[in-house]
Amino acid sequence: MITIRDANEADLPAIVDIYNQSIPSGRATADTRPVSVTDRVEWFRQFDPARRPIWVAEDEGRVVGCVYLTWFYHARPAYDKTAEISTYVATDYQRKGVGTLLKTKMIEACPRLGVENVISMYFDHNEPTEKVNQRLGFKVVGHLPEIADVFGISPEEVQAAVDDIAEHEDEVWEVHRQIEERNALGNPSDVEGKLAQARAKRLAWLAEKQKEHSLEACRVGNRA
């Protein structure tokens, strides 16, 4: 059974590990390299259970996720009633409702934390976060195009990849038919090269989307 509790410093290695698991996908965070526990000690000590908590989800003694609220926009005092929310779930525990549970509980706690608005910033291609936010009544209030290069791909490289794919568009879309044919006939054909092109197309799409952030807000007590 999943239980949720305030995190303590002994949880930091697990929290860091879960965070690092999310980096290679290129869609969870703008960090591009793993962080260390040492990097995060000061960060961790800034949380305050009464105003800006960090909680962990535990299953049979194992930390499987975390959620936290951070001060908004340099913590300037007029923004005290607004916080940014972040949620991370261990890769092997995703899609089991843990992220929704953590975020729901944190939003429910907002009135006693003095928080009236919850902000969620995520890359446009972060489909799981989009889904969870929709479920919890977040509304898109802004969009920040061209603000990130998660994989460090330049616009020129992306354009070159897109042009290359456009040239081979027919072949790329042929891939599905060929896979079906191969499966049906047990006949390995030249599918691998075309699969590589399909992957390149997906990469180019990701490279475009990951430059953009959606900015979503949830006004506590006034959700759909």
Ligand SMILES: CC(C)(COP(=O)(O)OP(=O)(O)OC[C@H]1O[C@@H](n2cnc3c(N)ncnc32)[C@H](O)[C@@H]1OP(=O)(O)O)[C@@H](O)C(=O)NCCC(=O)NCCS
């Ligand atoms: C975002 C995150 C916290 C959600 O946690 P979770 O425990 O997997 O969330 P839930 O199981 O409650 O719900 C996830 C939803 O996204 C859907 N989903 C998961 N992967 C998906 C994908 N690749 N494409 C589309 N939908 C996806 C799930 O099906 C589920 O929706 P459903 O319940 O309608 O089926 C988790 O994916 C995560 O830790 N990701 C990496 C870190 C991250 O991106 N954090 C947010 C930073 S802003």
